[in-house]
Amino acid sequence: MRAGLAVFAVTAGAALLPVSAQADGVVNVYSQRQPFLIQPLLDAFTEETGIQTEVLHLDEGLPERIAAEGENSPADVILTVDIGRLVAVVDAGVTQPVENDVIYEAIPSQYRDPEGHWFGVTTRGRVIYASKERVEQDTITYEELADPKWKGKVCMRSGQHQYNIALFASMIAHHGEEQAEEWMKGLKENLARKPGGNDRGQAQAIYAGECDLGLGNTYYVGLMMNNNEEPEQQEWADAIKVLFPNSEDRGTHVNISGMALAKNAPNKENALKLMEFLTSAEAQAIYAEENYEYPVLPGAAVSETVQSFGEIKPDTLPLADVAKYRKAASEMVDRVGLDDGPAS
């Protein structure tokens, strides 16, 4: 069985990248991030270091792919989004720990693995989109989403989506499982409809008057505001205001886009150079600007669009501690029947 995998790995590796990509002066990036987001960064990296980059873009199956390639995997640096996906990559055994002062000093400890297997590169807040017209209050908490005063007013995508799972995991981390479950039951009763669609769809629903509050990530608001290809999205964005939950206490739940060093990285030195570069002020500003995210490097520039949402105060609970409760959160969503929508 192992021998079979190894043969496959050689074939897969050879088919994937030209021979030149295996030579010096190259770094191979396996990315779950869209090419338009990372290309400007990689171009800046090549300009600064002379190191060429080869990118394999994979939406699904990234850990499985690297595992199947085995020791001959050309993967050097892995780029992905969400703590859930980063943990999945580590759990698949396809990463190696990084010890590097530049990277450790740039990235606050709450956004990296204590064992050095994954690192946040940007953050995004999981915020409340609130109707400008129908919601008067300008502050809110996640806890309040279960308050009966919002009955029939809340919209969200599936509770099993990784963005919501991370938020629910943070609720468990802060309140314990029992209290978090009571909260989730209240949230379910406040839903306007069965959870569905994506984050932008919740803004659309608010625009359409189907609900008053929705859960969504910060960067989608920037993407909607500046969407010239589908200008109707600008109207959705215009219908909502961004409320940063729990700004007045523990802070807003944030998730990350992140990076990891592949276990058998053939170009390890170059990989570390790229990882260092991604934490530099220059790269942080480009990365944050491209997708309206927040840099992890303290003091790095935030885009004007993102600044217009107001100031975020991130929850300081380490994401590694949040990640521990992902499974419990997913089971809770099923137990509560969150994705079935409100009872009546």
Ligand SMILES: [Fe+2]
């Ligand atoms: Fe997203």
